[in-house]
Amino acid sequence: VGPAPAKPPLIAGAGPTAAPIADDVDRAEDPRIARALAQATKVLDAGVAVLVTGETGVGKEVFTRRLHAASRRREGPLVIVNCAALPENLIESELFGYEEGAFTGARRQGAVGRIREAAGGTLMLDEIGDMPLALQTRLLRVLEDRNVQPLGGGRAVRVDFQLVCATHCDLAALAEAGRFRSDLMFRIDGYEARLPSLRERQDKEALIQRVFGDVGGRDKRLVLGDDALDTLWRHAWPGNVRELVNVLRTLVALADAGTEVGRDALPARLLAPPASMPHASAAMPPSAPAAPLADVAQQAIEQALRAAAGNVARAAAQLGVHRSTIYRHLRRASRSC
Template structure:
């Protein structure tokens, strides 16, 4: 689809009609801009702030599969962006910037516009912009200059394309941003093509079941323009957009139907060999099927569909001890039963909840997470239930819908539910029972429909006995209990460490984890659980040179052995390793010095893009 953009005078007239006169701007601007302006009316005119480093690292870990599968496209687009004074941005499914690379000349300007990792560029946060509007419109588009809702972004031009999952949800957004005159149809075509490449790689990374590759033109097999269908236990559980176009169907029409009804009974004849497949209507396609044999026993199909593993491969059922529990939880959640996840801090409760969302019936809807422990008691009510205009001092103009309304059609995840104040528990219970939410300060009530997942590390029955948690709410949220094992209790600990080390960068740098290091990592008690393990492995990868052998002496002293090993009598927490960010900065400084401050040489040795080194130098000068 080719976009036509209005002149500067037409946009100025549209802004005057909309912002000053309250009139419909539609005759003067593109339809997607007009729709977005109307959706953006509650947005405050304030510069967004990046989230803290720890929270950003967690969001990156949750999107690790997307990051791994998008890396090649980020690097490819960065070459174009650097030559045109632009930056390339990758966000998660909620519009949060995960990565930003590109022109060192534009990076300082990008920082002024808050185009930074950790900043939310969804429409509810920033109004009309290419990232947020592409998420809302579910299509590739551009937003140029004063088409942005917030005047403070009028010096930006952006082209963005959503990255779709195999079940029609959105995994993230690719964006090119720069001066408005640098963003044109060519830039839009580049991000659209790159998004399709990422979708192709994401779907090929799903190792469970079978992947059918096909096209009416045999020469296109093996390219990102081939159709892909993911088949599990004889049912179609995923497809890319090319497959939808080839069959003239939507995800809603194609997903979860029997594959034989679409492809005929002889569809398995192309297993592991390219051939022509005759469809029930007589049409023919060139196809090849990859994956396990159809008769092979597998876990429940819904739990395996579109599960976002860490890295560019889904976890194997033979090495992921959590998969059977996940499969059960998906099945009950799909029946409308709430799930309560219990586990120690760092054991992966939010990651488990996100995998529930991706494997469940509402994977195409939003995933809305609320950390009940991090919000002050005075704010959590407004955050959850929303508020009307003027509900309290400091409230946003036009109010706020609230997190519960944002979860409509998707999944609401209430982390650390035990920390919710007693005064709000009865109101939450009423919403869960009636499925209607009323904002603070009055205003119309809104019907909501969502699946509910909660998490806690506390003993809820003990809290009920102590009068600190309502019994009726506990029974409502704990329809199915999923207790995650601590890392020291997991039987797949050794395999998990090996897989995570590869996926967190060890494979890309061709690193080898030596047996003595693997033994020590497996024996360590991991008081911080999987979160601590990831931090240590990321540090090892960051400090290692390509092709290094990572042995026992490279590990933090606390992990090398001693009183914190599993099976020892002591239960003492290990000494915390140096923060990853600090070690990474020190590593970049050392490599720069070794390379005589040649940025290109340092970037090549580090295995990163030059803009990463430039950004590091800019921060050092502040």
């Protein structure tokens, strides 16, 4: 067996993404993510720019890493620039490079800039919606003629790269408000790969279990209890996969090896009922006798199962609960018979 192929060089604006998140897109069971990755690879290989959209924390950078690795330029560098993380007075020199003495504090030998570093590979402009307007004009010119001129008046250099941009913003709304160039928006939005939020993902249960194992649960021989899994599944996850990973890392760190992690180990913010949940007193007229909650839940589950012809997954979706909730009630019902 020959040696494993070398990984393509990576030049990123931030450190490597943690393994559990980095593996997620590659192992995702949500068909929408797989379809977006396959289609984005085709158009990127055809020289069309890809725009990755979705809420903060859904894994846009991770998706781009997988996209680069699947593309025909996988042997080239992947250069990631976070437009929101760079000060406005530095982003121009960071992107386009500069000549010696171009400004106070410039390196003696100058710098080639991130765009030229991406030659032969992929340039990712993360949070493109935060790019200053003046810089958008320069970027548009580069995308049109593929020539980069460094600050300080150096000669223009031709550069060949494939472009992936990412944003959580509505670029059309920004363009309407005059904060984003519409011609640049049309240039970078050759194909939009929209990533679903965690609450929308069809593989949420498998993802929770997988990440729980990846962040140390497997090594510590931990079991995620049904009640904990049900609560995690129900949570809205405004921070998406990034939030999930942080919560599960904390759970694993606090748990003793070989134990079951129950609902009581979860952060308090995950245990609070949704703000929109009606008060218990409003759910039933005061004159009605209060039935035991377990009986009410059992009756609702039985009705849902009958309506779904015994399909647990469909019944769970109808009730808006995790499948483990139904299985747990079924086990309790069988023990009481």
